[in-house]
Amino acid sequence: MTAATTEVTAGETQTIVAARRLTGTKTVFIGVGRPSTAAILARMVHNPELILVYESGTIGAKPFHVPLSIGDGELAETADSIVSVPEMFNYWIGAGRIDVAFLGAAQIDRHANLNSTVIGDYEHPKTRLPGAGGAPEIAASCGEVIVIAPHAKRTFVEKLDFVTTVGHGDGPGAREQLGFRGKGPTAVITDLGVLEPDAQTCELVLTQIHPGVDVEVVRAETGWELEVAEDVKTTDPATDEELSALRELLDR
């Protein structure tokens, strides 16, 4: 199957756009799933020097396959350094040594705050989600955060059921007041487009749509009155190189 002969899926575009954001990045902190795929793809196509840091303590891992878990053996075997969990969070994340972190969430609000704890009431949840993991401190202390999420109304909500992770809090000045060192979320990459926080209000604005996506569809899948940038760009289509590399990676 060659890249040119098949349609690019929305998920592939999302991964490819995430990988492009790492072109000039030195260190990236990643969880499993699409962020991991995007970071490995970035190493293959855009930035072979990119340093991958996984929560399991593997710094500078160079996986050939997309790992299922953040602690797969291949990550330990290819890492430049392996550290304990307290060291990972205190010396590396907390001390602000990581440039970019990818995070996901079950819910996100207009200020890019994230919920990965519960849907519904905390005491009697409709859905109990996994919980915080490393996200709160990663979002506070890494240089910047890129959120990867499926664009759907149940994910992009007016109000979070639980604030697991602070993005831009209630708006301008919130992060400074909380003493966070990082810039917080600088982009939310979805399967429909890219949202970025407005420099003044910190509210997410649709700045980019993927090829073939209608802005009205993005509005309809967002649970609040979505701001759309005047000069909203269309994502550059996936190149043959990007697409072949991504498909080859997932076939390994």
Next chain:
Amino acid sequence: MAQMMSLTDAVAELVSDGDSVALEGFTHLIPFGAGHEIIRQGRRELELIRMTPDLLYDQMIGMGVARRLVFSYGGNPGVGGLHRFRDAIENEWPRAVEIEEHSHAGMANRYAAGASDMPCAVMRGYVGTDLMTRTTAAPVTCPFTGEQLMAVPALRPDVGIVHAQEADRDGNVQLWGIPGVQKEVVLAAQRCLVTVERIVDELELRPGGIVIPEWVITAVAEAPGGSRPSYSLGITERDNDFYKFWDKLSRDRDQFTAWMDENVLGVLGQEVPAT
């Protein structure tokens, strides 16, 4: 002095009903064998502590072992949710489980404080989140700079259990690969059990290996394959297919119970003689 024991004897001697028990292993070196032995011996009312409950605590919670759960991420890594964990919290099946949740940074610092015999750890974290109202964390001011920081209480479990690659005949342990919080748990716990893949005449020190001396370990038990479906780097491989299989199987209470009957309850404890 570490006692060399069989897994069956070690669990019987170290773990009692009502204890707080931390079985750790951050994706790597998860002590499944010891957890299964706790289930087989019918322990009840345990306070189970673990950063990432993973499949092992999903099994223990589903078998009704836990009264309380202290954790930071209750997911099946890379696959999805933990269905027995969810069923216990959402529907109180097979029983209600009280929870106390933290972030990874909080849990890791709590273990480090326990290992240091400090009452608490000081860190940056939790601020601005709803976790603050649901957990044990309290703001403190740095006496030197005035910076607002967060204190979290030390974890000092009654029992700490971890898996490692090998031990010598005196009970000195060596592990390598992802170290997680293995050393912190051993040092934070009142009593600790280390299960190992193999017992060797002499530890061959490895680059990046962590040696835990026998005089801080209560018991060592040989349990080959004792981290499966997790893994012990260099000896066994992570069974990623099992993690995916578990996602399907564990959705259904009856299928779960039948699987546990056949694969855990129905299996005799590993009667490995003490060496």
